[in-house]
Amino acid sequence: MKVQQSLHHGPVRGYRFGYSPIRFVRPVSVWCYWLDGLLIDTAQRHMQGEVLTALARQPIDQIVLTHFHEDHSGNAAALRSRHRCPVLAGPLTGERVANGFGLLPYERFWFGQIDPCPGVLPLPAVLETGRHSFTSIYTPGHSDDHHVLLENREGWLFSGDFYIGNLRLFRRGENIYQMIDSTRRILTHDFDTVFCGHNPVLKNGRRAVERKLEYLESLVERVQTAHQRGLRGRALQRAAGLQEQWWLRGFTGNDVGVVHLIQSILQDAPAAML
Template identity: 30%
Template sequence: MEWENIAVPSGYLISWKKALNLRRMSMRIDRYGEVISVQSEVERNGFTMSVHVFYIDGMLVDTGASRMLEDLKEFYEEVPIEFVSITHPHEDHTGTAAWLLREKSVPIYIRDTAIPQCRTEADIPAYREMIWGERAAFDPSPFGETIQSDHHTYKTIHTPGHEENHLALLDEENGRLFSGDLFIHPKPKVIMEDESVPVLMRSIRKVLEHDFEEMFCQHVGYIRYGKAALKKKLDYLNEVSEQVREMYKEGRTLEEMNNELFSDVPAIVPLSDYEYDSRHMIRTIIEDAAID
């Protein structure tokens, strides 16, 4: 690998080979062009999920969960972090933000309407704290319409659906999207209670209006053909929405729809005490159909 090809803010001396060769049982570090991807994995009661933080040109995208902190500290000490961009305030994206602010004194940016909840310790269900750990209070600054590193400019695109303050970061010049939790899976079977399938679909359509190819997802990692992957997810959600709307017109109950469309129950459903559930997908589609 040609480490010198990575854009580094002027005035910094760093061993990139050392940074990318950091290895622990629960951490993996990879490079995709200019982007460094740091992956950690959590496993609790049959539920397993990867979490990624990304680094490029002095910018850190999201901060992972607090349970990742011991793994991430060495990486944070090795790379010249100039600022942090957070896609949304969930604890698996903001978990080490307080440490970064306290120990590295770097500015942290998030959507303006998410700032009040970041200034207090997160009040999260017990199962989420068990999986991700606590999220300490921190004091971020608001994004503008764009944010700029030394060599790149990113457009901040409001993409609610997964979370009301969710943003995606788009480098239009290089066709690169940091998608936060907009993607996660091409064919989701469950969502959280406060998510919305129709709102998520509108956000995906908004992003697809832009020109990009590569996508960096906080739970999947690097997706070479990211725009195609998002289109595949939108097609799937369209198909599910049409099925639900037809069943709704036929007078089918939510339980009948759920049994037919989503008979398999993922481990996260009982683990979350049904905060994650396929019923929330159906319910939000029905609510949107009723409004129409």
């Protein structure tokens, strides 16, 4: 099963791609965005034919990867070859996509193995196109290599997987305190539109990010309070308003689940909070 969708927001073009090899298993989709010759993220390898076709008529002068995850970097090499343009990313992202990286079975199932993309160029602090200027901001939390792009004049935040929404599950390795710090940092800037990799917010985007921060801070407090009361396991999850999705945890080989969210809250706290 394949899913495609597009959006127009002023000069920004958004392209959504989703894939599932089984008819009754919902595709996990991802958005990439084009503006003024700049492509932000490249979608998943399983949708390469559709990605190349959808972007065939768009002039692409440069590609930016917000982070290394396979649903964002999966077509970087193919698009670079087709459009003869550079790929830019943060140093950790460039290092990881240069030779490809291992995937778990569920990641290959939904997204496909990425093609290696050596020679990624460093993402500058300020990225220029013909009509726009973007500030790159380091935003770890979802991954340790994550960056967003902010078009200050227009108030557009191209957020990769920084925003998404109120997460009730974590992928292994996500860090809630880094997410909170990154969110506070983003809120020092002016913006109103959030071009998210999975959940675009085209109006009142700043308020959506503020609500995300409120949610994360509240969740940390609920989990820590329940833990201090001696609650553990499912009792702690219930007290925090969380519930494990066992099918997803099993399908992902224990890579995605409530357990990783709670572990991050309890184990990743900065020394100042202990």
